[in-house]
Amino acid sequence: MKISEIKELLKAEVVCGEESLDREVGSACGSDMMSDVLAYVKDQAVLLTGLVNPQVVRTAEMMDMVCIVFVRSKCPTEEMIELATEHGMVLLKTQKRMYEACGKLYANGLGGNGERK
Amino acid sequence: MTDAVRLHFLVDGEDFTSAGQASVQVKKNLRQLGIAPEIIRKVSIAMYEGEINMVIHAGGGEADVLIYEDRIEIELVDRGPGIANIDLAMQEGFSTAPDNIRSLGFGAGMGLPNMKRYTDSMHIESALGEGTRILMTVRL
Ligand SMILES: Nc1ncnc2c1ncn2[C@@H]1O[C@H](COP(=O)(O)OP(=O)(O)OP(=O)(O)O)[C@@H](O)[C@H]1O
Ligand SMILES: [Mg+2]
Numbered sequence: 001m002k003i004s005e006i007k008e009l010l011k012a013e014v015v016c017g018e019e020s021l022d023r024e025v026g027s028a029c030g031s032d033m034m035s036d037v038l039a040y041v042k043d044q045a046v047l048l049t050g051l052v053n054p055q056v057v058r059t060a061e062m063m064d065m066v067c068i069v070f071v072r073s074k075c076p077t078e079e080m081i082e083l084a085t086e087h088g089m090v091l092l093k094t095q096k097r098m099y100e101a102c103g104k105l106y107a108n109g110l111g112g113n114g115e116r117k
Numbered sequence: 118m119t120d121a122v123r124l125h126f127l128v129d130g131e132d133f134t135s136a137g138q139a140s141v142q143v144k145k146n147l148r149q150l151g152i153a154p155e156i157i158r159k160v161s162i163a164m165y166e167g168e169i170n171m172v173i174h175a176g177g178g179e180a181d182v183l184i185y186e187d188r189i190e191i192e193l194v195d196r197g198p199g200i201a202n203i204d205l206a207m208q209e210g211f212s213t214a215p216d217n218i219r220s221l222g223f224g225a226g227m228g229l230p231n232m233k234r235y236t237d238s239m240h241i242e243s244a245l246g247e248g249t250r251i252l253m254t255v256r257l
Contacts, residue, residue, distance in 0.1 A: 032222060033223075033225050034221075035222065035223050035224065035225035035228065036225055036227065038162060038165070038166060038227065038228070038231055039225070039227040039230075039231045049222075051221075051222045053133075053221055053222070054135075055136065055137060055221065055222060055223070058136075058141060058165065059137075059165070059222075061141060061144070062140065062141075062144070062162050063158075063162070064154070064158060
């Protein structure tokens, strides 16, 4: 799925990374616990989260993720936007809640593929 | 033996928002050195977990990354409170992190086991009231 499709499905707003919306992503994960993202994520390229602090972007960067979707209209800070831009990451924000946002993407073919290393 | 490339970092324990900067920098350096992506991923995750631990549990510390021809070593040293029971701390789910850390997305007790999983060897020395030293190696 292209990041632009995620944007459409979630009626999301692009916070930064507009130029990368054409990128293909194969799977996603949803979590507010960065500890769990670091421990369980394998190759998921998209992170859906309701957590807002710079560690969210650093965690995603460590996991080589390319897109973060902030649910429940959470707004990333300037510092987070700068970090994401530096790493060429796309930040999206949607009004949808976690459950619905993940469900929408999953139902449209973006899997979880969440086995452990 | 040929000289290793050494990267040295001071990890600020005052500021949670800046935690992880050293790991981000290491990741950049490893990319520039042309290290394989799987290796970079292992080193960066292990170091990031360790760096976050130094910030939330030990008030900061120092990190050294040594890149040899056949391996990468990560050494993390802090003068924090030390770990009372290392075997217990290594168990998944064991955490002494306070609620405010949990609300920042950490403190699931997954960091140390994750560091072990992503590295080829991990050695912890710790003394109560003195600090903790963790040495991790990833083979190239
Ligand atoms: N550098 C350190 N100094 C003192 N105690 C530490 C240090 N690193 C880890 N610990 C202790 O070991 C416990 C387990 O660490 P671990 O990284 O596995 O989990 P956590 O940091 O609590 O949560 P998570 O890593 O999932 O965010 C910590 O809660 C803490 O009590
Ligand atoms: Mg930890």
